[in-house]
Amino acid sequence: MSTENQTPHILDTDVLVIGAGGAGMSAAIAAGETGRRVLLADRSLIGRGGATIMAQMTVAAALGEQEPDHWRHHLRDTLAAGRGLCSEPLARLLCEEGVDAIRRLDRWGVGWARADGHLTQAQAPGHDRPRCVYVDYLNTGPAVAKTLRTQVVRAPGVRRVGDLVIVDLVLHEGRAVGAVALHLASGEPVLVRAGATVIATGGLTRLYRRNSASLNMGGDGFALALRAGARLVDMEFVQFFPIGHLAPRLVGFDPIMWDPFRYKLGGRLLNRDGEEFVARYGNAAEGQRYTTTRDAATYAILKEVESGRGSPAGGAWLSFRHVPEAALRAAFGPIIDRLAAAGIDLTQQMIEVAPIAHYHMGGIRVDTRLATDVPGLYAAGEAVGGANGANRLSGNAITEAVAFGLRAGRSAAADGVAPPTLDVLRTLAAPVLALLAPATSVAREPNVAALIEDLQATMQAHVGPFRSDAGLRQALAMLAALRARAGATLPGGGAQDPVRLDALDLRNMLLVAEAVARSALARTESRGAHQREDHPAQDEAWTLNHTIAWHDGRWALATQPVERLADLSAAQAEEATA
Numbered sequence: 001m002s003t004e005n006q007t008p009h010i011l012d013t014d015v016l017v018i019g020a021g022g023a024g025m026s027a028a029i030a031a032g033e034t035g036r037r038v039l040l041a042d043r044s045l046i047g048r049g050g051a052t053i054m055a056q057m058t059v060a061a062a063l064g065e066q067e068p069d070h071w072r073h074h075l076r077d078t079l080a081a082g083r084g085l086c087s088e089p090l091a092r093l094l095c096e097e098g099v100d101a102i103r104r105l106d107r108w109g110v111g112w113a114r115a116d117g118h119l120t121q122a123q124a125p126g127h128d129r130p131r132c133v134y135v136d137y138l139n140t141g142p143a144v145a146k147t148l149r150t151q152v153v154r155a156p157g158v159r160r161v162g163d164l165v166i167v168d169l170v171l172h173e174g175r176a177v178g179a180v181a182l183h184l185a186s187g188e189p190v191l192v193r194a195g196a197t198v199i200a201t202g203g204l205t206r207l208y209r210r211n212s213a214s215l216n217m218g219g220d221g222f223a224l225a226l227r228a229g230a231r232l233v234d235m236e237f238v239q240f241f242p243i244g245h246l247a248p249r250l251v252g253f254d255p256i257m258w259d260p261f262r263y264k265l266g267g268r269l270l271n272r273d274g275e276e277f278v279a280r281y282g283n284a285a286e287g288q289r290y291t292t293t294r295d296a297a298t299y300a301i302l303k304e305v306e307s308g309r310g311s312p313a314g315g316a317w318l319s320f321r322h323v324p325e326a327a328l329r330a331a332f333g334p335i336i337d338r339l340a341a342a343g344i345d346l347t348q349q350m351i352e353v354a355p356i357a358h359y360h361m362g363g364i365r366v367d368t369r370l371a372t373d374v375p376g377l378y379a380a381g382e383a384v385g386g387a388n389g390a391n392r393l394s395g396n397a398i399t400e401a402v403a404f405g406l407r408a409g410r411s412a413a414a415d416g417v418a419p420p421t422l423d424v425l426r427t428l429a430a431p432v433l434a435l436l437a438p439a440t441s442v443a444r445e446p447n448v449a450a451l452i453e454d455l456q457a458t459m460q461a462h463v464g465p466f467r468s469d470a471g472l473r474q475a476l477a478m479l480a481a482l483r484a485r486a487g488a489t490l491p492g493g494g495a496q497d498p499v500r501l502d503a504l505d506l507r508n509m510l511l512v513a514e515a516v517a518r519s520a521l522a523r524t525e526s527r528g529a530h531q532r533e534d535h536p537a538q539d540e541a542w543t544l545n546h547t548i549a550w551h552d553g554r555w556a557l558a559t560q561p562v563e564r565l566a567d568l569s570a571a572q573a574e575e576a577t578a
């Protein structure tokens with residue numbers, strides 16, 4: 001089918017929200033509340049596709065229900081974890097507006113756990129006090145997603161479209177005015193005309209072979225933003241979750257499920273020789289409290305493995321054998337039974353854990369309206385970079401998704417510039433529509449799934465928790481070779497062709513992987529989640545944010561001073577004396 005005779009289905013809206021996780025649903029609700037027409041699109045089912053529904057337990061907000069707290073304390077902890085690289089205005093937004101966001105979820109009936117008439121707040125690593133609300137063991141993310149889904153259905157003017165992959169944004173005179181999408185169920189192209197657009201597509205952990213993510217986290221939003229001319233920030237900071245499940249084989253459990261076990265019961269991380277080792281790497285001894293931040297724990301585990309003291313499958317042992325069975329049952333009763341059915345008796349047996357790609361601190365550069373560099377284009381949630389600097393505190397991501405989503409939705413709704421006519425839009429969209437035209441022959445080469453696996457292995461080996469100049473250059477060369485093998489046209493075509501979707505994913509993954517590798521190569525220091533073997537120390541000269549843009553096939557990297565809050569120290573001093 002040629003482009004000329006291709007007639008895409010048309011959707012017309014005031015605000016297009018791409019991605020229906022916590023951030024996207026929050027944005028759609030907030031934009032809908034203003035009376036605007038909203039189109040909430042997701043490549044999966046609405047509210048069921050991304051990381052939000054997979055989130056486990058902790059949601060951080062300074063509610064002061066368990067102990068007196070203030071968002072400024074939360075901000076101080078967030079900035080400390082971010083190792084000097086947090087955009088302070090964005091981090092403030094997360095901590096200050098996070099309080100309202102989490103209370104909103106409470107009013108909407110999410111069901112935060114309560115005891116003695118107040119919300120229960122748990123202590124999590126890096127927080128100075130119990131600050132994390134939760135619903136129930138392993139059920140927090142599903143409860144948040146369900147609550148937001150209900151509100152989206154109730155929100156006025158929000159149209160929900162699942163199975164819709166946004167392939168590229170459409171620009172008119174430098175402004176985002178809509179998008180081209182592929183409807184997965186029919187294989188048909190769709191042209192969306194939009195007054196403003198919010199990217200809420202989550203993170204990029206699918207770039208790595210070992211990850212905690214779903215198939216939808218290949219970094220689409222970063223690729224959309226790059227191709228639209230927006231800058232990304234600090235793309236080198238990929239968070240690895242230190243204790244992802246490694247062995248024995250466990251089916252039907254979340255790979256990061258051991259985290260709450262450690263919080264509650266103080267599981268011990270041990271090396272091959274049964275020694276606790278986390279304190280060897282400059283961290284405080286953990287004792288009964290699991291306080292080491294994620295970057296530090298990841299570093300410690302991988303260094304033990306590298307020194308030949310890892311567990312048999314290449315990680316560390318996690319032991320609860322010192323915890324009485326009654327305590328295990330009191331904390332995690334039904335899960336203990338499910339583990340027993342899977343052949344794991346925690347009172348007798350240790351399990352093996354290892355770092356796993358989990359969250360992206362970098363992302364699309366935005367201001368405090370959540371506006372990107374491209375007029376009419378906003379971003380929210382994990383797709384945004386900067387709020388968490390070089391390392392994210394546990395519990396900050398859901399708060400960020402909801403708080404930033406609400407604000408991005410309001411900003412996009414207020415933007416309100418009329419997009420061009422459909423005829424103009426069709427002309428602007430022609431190159432992407434041409435890309436989506438079904439192939440004339442049923443090409444099965446290249447093997448796109450195999451190329452994706454190669455990309456993931458490359459990223460894991462050379463752009464993972466430890467990096468070096470040589471390794472990063474090798475990764476860039478391998479990515480270039482993969483790009484050459486992938487070619488410029490899409491194989492496959494027709495309704496529900498999985499090869500076509502894989503090829504679109506690969507197109508994005510190659511671009512985003514290169515942005516991560518190039519940023520990592522340029523930052524010649526170690527800080528937070530970015531550890532360079534050849535530059536092992538933190539270098540204060542690098543207390544800078546790193547931006548990367550892609551124009552006409554060329555990369556542009558730059559540094560910029562970290563955005564500070566002018567009133568931060570004065571306000572914190574005031575808070576301390578209050």
Ligand SMILES: Cc1cc2nc3c(=O)[nH]c(=O)nc-3n(C[C@H](O)[C@H](O)[C@H](O)COP(=O)(O)OP(=O)(O)OC[C@H]3O[C@@H](n4cnc5c(N)ncnc54)[C@H](O)[C@@H]3O)c2cc1C
Nearest residue numbers: 019021022023043049050051052057166202381382397398
């Ligand atoms: C296993 C796991 C456990 C976690 N536990 C916690 C926790 O306990 N506490 C915490 O704070 N954080 C946790 N996180 C992190 C947190 O869940 C995420 O950072 C947060 O939910 C991100 O929300 P989001 O809305 O930005 O993205 P997501 O929830 O990932 O949603 C993004 C959506 O965009 C859609 N999408 C992507 N590309 C396209 C496209 N091209 N077109 C259309 N749609 C698209 C996806 O299908 C998806 O539905 C966890 C993450 C994982 C993976």
